[in-house]
Amino acid sequence: MRDSRRITATYYIESDIDPEQAAAQLAGEQSSGTFISVPQESDRIRERHGAEVLHVKRLGEGAPSLPSRSRPERITRAEVTIEFPMENMGPDLATTLTSVAGNLFELSHLFACRLESLTLPEEYIAAHAGPAFGMVGTRELLGGAQDVLVGTIVKPNVGLDENEFRSVVRDLARASIDFIKDDELMTDPAYLPLETRVRIATEEILAAEQITGHPTMYAFNITGDIAGLERRHNLVVEAGGRCVMLTIPVMGLPALEYLRGFAQVPIHGHRGGLAASMRHPGLGIAYGVWQQLARLAGADHVHVSGLGSKFYERDDEVTSNIRSLLTPLGNTLLPAPALSSGQNVFTPELTWKALPTTDLLMLAGGGIAAHPDGPGAGVRSLRQSWAAAVANFPIRDSARESAARGDRALEHAVRAFEVKN
Amino acid sequence: MRDSRRITATYYIESDIDPEQAAAQLAGEQSSGTFISVPQESDRIRERHGAEVLHVKRLGEGAPSLPSRSRPERITRAEVTIEFPMENMGPDLATTLTSVAGNLFELSHLFACRLESLTLPEEYIAAHAGPAFGMVGTRELLGGAQDVLVGTIVKPNVGLDENEFRSVVRDLARASIDFIKDDELMTDPAYLPLETRVRIATEEILAAEQITGHPTMYAFNITGDIAGLERRHNLVVEAGGRCVMLTIPVMGLPALEYLRGFAQVPIHGHRGGLAASMRHPGLGIAYGVWQQLARLAGADHVHVSGLGSKFYERDDEVTSNIRSLLTPLGNTLLPAPALSSGQNVFTPELTWKALPTTDLLMLAGGGIAAHPDGPGAGVRSLRQSWAAAVANFPIRDSARESAARGDRALEHAVRAFEVKN
Numbered sequence: 104m105r106d107s108r109r110i111t112a113t114y115y116i117e118s119d120i121d122p123e124q125a126a127a128q129l130a131g132e133q134s135s136g137t138f139i140s141v142p143q144e145s146d147r148i149r150e151r152h153g154a155e156v157l158h159v160k161r162l163g164e165g166a167p168s169l170p171s172r173s174r175p176e177r178i179t180r181a182e183v184t185i186e187f188p189m190e191n192m193g194p195d196l197a198t199t200l201t202s203v204a205g206n207l208f209e210l211s212h213l214f215a216c217r218l219e220s221l222t223l224p225e226e227y228i229a230a231h232a233g234p235a236f237g238m239v240g241t242r243e244l245l246g247g248a249q250d251v252l253v254g255t256i257v258k259p260n261v262g263l264d265e266n267e268f269r270s271v272v273r274d275l276a277r278a279s280i281d282f283i284k285d286d287e288l289m290t291d292p293a294y295l296p297l298e299t300r301v302r303i304a305t306e307e308i309l310a311a312e313q314i315t316g317h318p319t320m321y322a323f324n325i326t327g328d329i330a331g332l333e334r335r336h337n338l339v340v341e342a343g344g345r346c347v348m349l350t351i352p353v354m355g356l357p358a359l360e361y362l363r364g365f366a367q368v369p370i371h372g373h374r375g376g377l378a379a380s381m382r383h384p385g386l387g388i389a390y391g392v393w394q395q396l397a398r399l400a401g402a403d404h405v406h407v408s409g410l411g412s413k414f415y416e417r418d419d420e421v422t423s424n425i426r427s428l429l430t431p432l433g434n435t436l437l438p439a440p441a442l443s444s445g446q447n448v449f450t451p452e453l454t455w456k457a458l459p460t461t462d463l464l465m466l467a468g469g470g471i472a473a474h475p476d477g478p479g480a481g482v483r484s485l486r487q488s489w490a491a492a493v494a495n496f497p498i499r500d501s502a503r504e505s506a507a508r509g510d511r512a513l514e515h516a517v518r519a520f521e522v523k524n
Numbered sequence: 525m526r527d528s529r530r531i532t533a534t535y536y537i538e539s540d541i542d543p544e545q546a547a548a549q550l551a552g553e554q555s556s557g558t559f560i561s562v563p564q565e566s567d568r569i570r571e572r573h574g575a576e577v578l579h580v581k582r583l584g585e586g587a588p589s590l591p592s593r594s595r596p597e598r599i600t601r602a603e604v605t606i607e608f609p610m611e612n613m614g615p616d617l618a619t620t621l622t623s624v625a626g627n628l629f630e631l632s633h634l635f636a637c638r639l640e641s642l643t644l645p646e647e648y649i650a651a652h653a654g655p656a657f658g659m660v661g662t663r664e665l666l667g668g669a670q671d672v673l674v675g676t677i678v679k680p681n682v683g684l685d686e687n688e689f690r691s692v693v694r695d696l697a698r699a700s701i702d703f704i705k706d707d708e709l710m711t712d713p714a715y716l717p718l719e720t721r722v723r724i725a726t727e728e729i730l731a732a733e734q735i736t737g738h739p740t741m742y743a744f745n746i747t748g749d750i751a752g753l754e755r756r757h758n759l760v761v762e763a764g765g766r767c768v769m770l771t772i773p774v775m776g777l778p779a780l781e782y783l784r785g786f787a788q789v790p791i792h793g794h795r796g797g798l799a800a801s802m803r804h805p806g807l808g809i810a811y812g813v814w815q816q817l818a819r820l821a822g823a824d825h826v827h828v829s830g831l832g833s834k835f836y837e838r839d840d841e842v843t844s845n846i847r848s849l850l851t852p853l854g855n856t857l858l859p860a861p862a863l864s865s866g867q868n869v870f871t872p873e874l875t876w877k878a879l880p881t882t883d884l885l886m887l888a889g890g891g892i893a894a895h896p897d898g899p900g901a902g903v904r905s906l907r908q909s910w911a912a913a914v915a916n917f918p919i920r921d922s923a924r925e926s927a928a929r930g931d932r933a934l935e936h937a938v939r940a941f942e943v944k945n
Binding site for chain 1: 554555556557568569570572573590592593612613614616617618619621622623625626627629630631632634680681682683688709712713714715747748749750751771774775776777778779782785796797798799800801803804806807809829833834835837838839865
């Protein structure tokens, strides 16, 4: 009675033994096998629970990428595809991670091991709620705007006192910004507790909306101890807050899914710490795999770095990661890809040319706070830059046109940020 | 009013800019700074909340270890020490990780970034409960034995049905083993639910104790969704179970600390998945850092690979990791280092010579299940091997002596496992 529901995982590996043999060892270790065959590993168990090697594609030889006990001079590189019976893990995320991305990174015959892609059966996906709001629900909460959502991070990351915080939020909310978030370093410090931030930010946002008519969503960072997670979420919701933020890699995917179980507002999913298990091309988990699991666990907004960013990934990699976020995953709602790091008026054109979509949440930190004419001009300049990008109209021409109409926000942004670009 | 409580982190970095400058950038990004200085980053905030670069030690030049946007040909290697005001994160583990091991792995001027060590102030440590049982409490629950604790993993990892599972546990418990654990792949599958395992294992262990007089601790793997974590823990405790197991890296340190908040039995901390952020020497977090946080969060037993193992770390690295676990951390109880992977009668001598301590929990999978005379002989052979190692008596001489007394367990184990060693 072999389970027909299979989870398929593709790995890049390096090994000093034949790749077929290395793949078989990996499959065995991560399912019914052990290093030494034991009497109880019956044919029944192997047949029903054993992971199976589907493909092995040799990619050449070379020096090993990772340290090891044996330190061989040469290894063989390969791409291997392994099929796991879903019965072994059920739809549980933690067990799945343990199976497809657990001890296998330690195996001494592997000198690289990276989970490159993961295909989940329909039943697996259907067992998870996925985003409760996604891009579409976020737009609805923001009055239905169909453009790229423009947001920012409260800066400096840490250290603002109550009055300074109020003033930053006031300026941003009155600038008709769509979205504000806490920095990932800002959680619930004694000098500016979450409760205080929630009260102040909500007051300022509602007051600004009376003036501008434009709703603003604030993502309050409720990252912290799990015992207090629901309390912190409730504190946000009861005060009228519209979004909570979680730094997924430091909390764990199970914590995200736990939050999803009671969350009444969108979950803004930060990726701080993810690069520790993602940046080396021969180790850990590719972004495309991680985002699938973060979406199943319920992230409504998913951080993805940004084109032209100050982070390590190249623009083509960021583009491919954004594309992965916009690829359907069963019947789950599509999340909002959150672009961040180094975002300013020059990045919309880059982004649009790479991937023509406006289903994005763009977070510009310095790009708004450091605009010479203040955050109102910062927000306006970004919206104008996006409008120009979508119309395939050069940003400098657009800046000249707005300036001719008396609005110098884009012109000044171009001047302020062009040094960097 | 600068906070005198400081968290000190030492990193290995590679950068295409001057290491002093790279360190300052890292310190800024992870505290009060942002890429572009913003008006609100006042002197007050920088003085009170800014992280500070304490030391920069250049280590030479070379090619970059990690991929990046800029792909420089040469980088400078350095060890840098940075001090963070504890006020920025409080004693919260998730916020601490975000600060000392968050976005910094992504920074495009860093071509390696690894958190090598972390020194926490007394107040930080004191804010965490640490292990409730540790090595000493585990020994008490096992009747006070002072030798190395001998344990094993139920094999095959997955797939046993109820009757097969009962038979495996029965044989092990009647072999007077100290400790049995679920494989990390075994959580709560429909074909052999946790509840069933708890019932069967507890029955068999209590029945065996009537015969042998020797208590056995079973670590039930309660890794899974967080909403069900307390229920699964309670299910173990109410049935008379003596230990729960959590795969820490896939669950997250906050989940471990959450479990610690209500756990009534020792927490066996598995490290499945950890190597994804640990194996590359230029990326992620060193074991010594991770184990500190896992101990603060409450792990009573902490997996540490094993000497002579089938995992990648060299024996000297494993020794240093065991030593880190046995180093005091404030007033917290010392955990039991859990040796696993490839453990058999040949590894006690290796281990004792590297680090003469019996404060260890040795998990031998094949080393017990694959003993030609069955698990009883497997357990006996391991105890005899440890006794010989501690007495500095060669294992083969010890095997001959026992054989002369009519006990061939060690002799047969030596023969069965020497091929591998």
